[in-house]
Amino acid sequence: MLQSVTQHNAMQTDLAIQRCINPSCHASYEARTIRTSCDRCGDLLDIEYDWSRAAVPASLSEFEEAWSQRTNPVRFSGVWRFHELLPFVPQDQVITVGEGQTLLQQANHVAKYVGVNTNQLFLQYEGMNPSGSFKDNGMCAAVTHANMMNAKRAACASTVNTSA
Ligand SMILES: [Zn+2]
Incomplete structure (x- = not known):
């Protein structure tokens, strides 16, 4: 169906x-x-x-x-705009800061190096996430889960990026 x-x-x-x-x-x-x-x-x-x-x-x-x-933060997020694949959380409980909404950048030099046609390879620079880390994408799901479970505090083991 x-x-x-x-x-x-x-x-x-x-x-x-x-x-x-x-x-x-x-x-x-x-x-x-x-x-x-x-x-x-x-x-x-x-x-x-x-x-x-x-x-x-x-x-x-x-x-x-x-x-x-x-303009809906859930639809703006590079993670939650695929909410249909994470359907176990109501949208009004989603925590997002716009993570994953990073730009694709054309990478012709890399394309040439790896044998891909010019203008057909794009890289997504995840350092442009709000905390500067690709881990924003996963952590927004973890923090949303904590919110969904009515957690009052959250902690994580991290060397840096996850905590950011
Ligand atoms: Zn088991």
Whole structure:
């Protein structure tokens, strides 16, 4: 079943689950629960998607329509504008500072070096993120999850960029 990308306020909680990475355990938990490890074996958890349940855009024009709504901070974010793929968080709980909205820059010298046609290779400079780090992209999801779980404080182990 195809769902429109423009149905961005819809919540879909069955698209993603938390899955234990231990192959002999493989326990699963709802995405909307707070866990730092597997209850059964103590190993790490990963997010697993069931892509057959994902909303698939009917055409690329749906992305253009979403981009036309970029005065909405969720649509401006380079991460949350793909909210349909992160449907377990309501849009009004998303935390964003415009991360991931960095420019593509033409890289003809690199294109020539790697054998790609001139004017057909672009690089995205992630140092242009609000904190100067590509890690803004992942951390906005982590902070949003903390907000969604009503966390009053958040901490992270970091050498620099993640904490920024
Ligand atoms: Zn486990």
